[in-house]
Amino acid sequence: DSQEKCCSILIKAIEYAHENILTLAAEDDARRGMGTTVAAVLITKSHAILAHVGDTRIYQYRGKKRIFRTKDHSLVGELVRNGTLTEEQARLSSQSNIITRALGTKDSRVEIDLRPYKKGDRFMICTDGIWGMYPEKELIELTASQDALDDIVYKMVENTDAKGSSTGGHHDNLTIAMVETEE
Numbered sequence: 289d290s291q292e293k294c295c296s297i298l299i300k301a302i303e304y305a306h307e308n309i310l311t312l313a314a315e316d317d318a319r320r321g322m323g324t325t326v327a328a329v330l331i332t333k334s335h336a337i338l339a340h341v342g343d344t345r346i347y348q349y350r351g352k353k354r355i356f357r358t359k360d361h362s363l364v365g366e367l368v369r370n371g372t373l374t375e376e377q378a379r380l381s382s383q384s385n386i387i388t389r390a391l392g393t394k395d396s397r398v399e400i401d402l403r404p405y406k407k408g409d410r411f412m413i414c415t416d417g418i419w420g421m422y423p424e425k426e427l428i429e430l431t432a433s434q435d436a437l438d439d440i441v442y443k444m445v446e447n448t449d450a451k452g453s454s455t456g457g458h459h460d461n462l463t464i465a466m467v468e469t470e471e
Contacts, residue, residue, distance in 0.1 A: 291332060291402070298330055298339045299398045302391070309392035323392030327358070327413045331469060336411060338401040342390045344463075345419055348403055349410040349432040354424075356403055361389035375424055384420065410437070410468045414444075417462030421448050437466045 305326065313319045325342025338346045340358050343365065348356040359365060363386040364378035378384060389395045405411075412431055419427055430447065431440055444464050452459025 291335060291337070294330055294332055294337055295339075295400050295402075298328060298337055299400065302326055302328070302339060302341065302398050303396070306391040306396045313392060321392075323387075323390040325387065325390055325415070329411050329413060329467065331405075331411075331467070333471070334404070336403045336405050336409075336469075338403060338411075339398050341396055341398055342387050344413065344415050346401075347412045347414070347431070348405070349412070349428075350406065350408070352428075352432045352434075354428050354432065355409075356401070358399070358401065361395075361399070362387050379420055379423070384416070405469050407469055407471055410466055412464065412466045414464040415460070415462055417460035418444060418448055418464050420460060421451050431466070437468055441466055 309322060309324065313322050325340070325344040327340040327342075327344040327346050328338070329346060330337040330339075336348070338358060340346060341361060343360040343362045345360065346356075346358045347354055359369065362384065364373060364381045364384050366388065367373040368375055368378045373381065389397060410432070422430065430444060433440060435443075441464055445462065448459065448462055
């Protein structure tokens with residue numbers, strides 16, 4: 289099955305990155321303990337294959353609605369899933385940076401989600417430097433508009449940097465990418 293093959297290729301690529309991080313960390317004491325999150329979207333003819341490790345998120349939008357979001361591999365993500373914290377409490381928590389899975393660590397298991405999509409669906413990949421700055425409703429409002437993707441990405445980076453600078457410049461680094469399906 290080509291879908292299984294695509295999933296396997298994506299997982300192997302992420303596992304390869306993980307092994308390289310471990311090798312680099314073993315070769316240099318300054319790199320010991322390094323790690324990273326990862327998120328990837330592979331669009332096939334029938335599904336979008338989403339792969340992630342850590343708290344870099346993948347959102348799927350249809351029109352102005354979020355219809356899917358990956359689950360964070362983090363301490364506060366677990367607390368949200370078991371009902372201890374709300375999404376907003378987790379976003380604002382001082383423990384929001386404690387990741388339970390990452391490349392370069394003991395637990396680097398890749399989570400895969402197969403998502404059906406329709407023409408015009410949008411997928412956004414973003415780090416906590418983006419999603420951590422906004423309540424969920426505001427994030428959806430900013431990113432699910434029908435503006436051109438490059439305009440949305442530009443506005444998100446500008447808004448996030450401005451918001452971070454207005455609070456003393458102590459905001460996290462940020463990465464964002466968006467893709468829209470055409471078929």
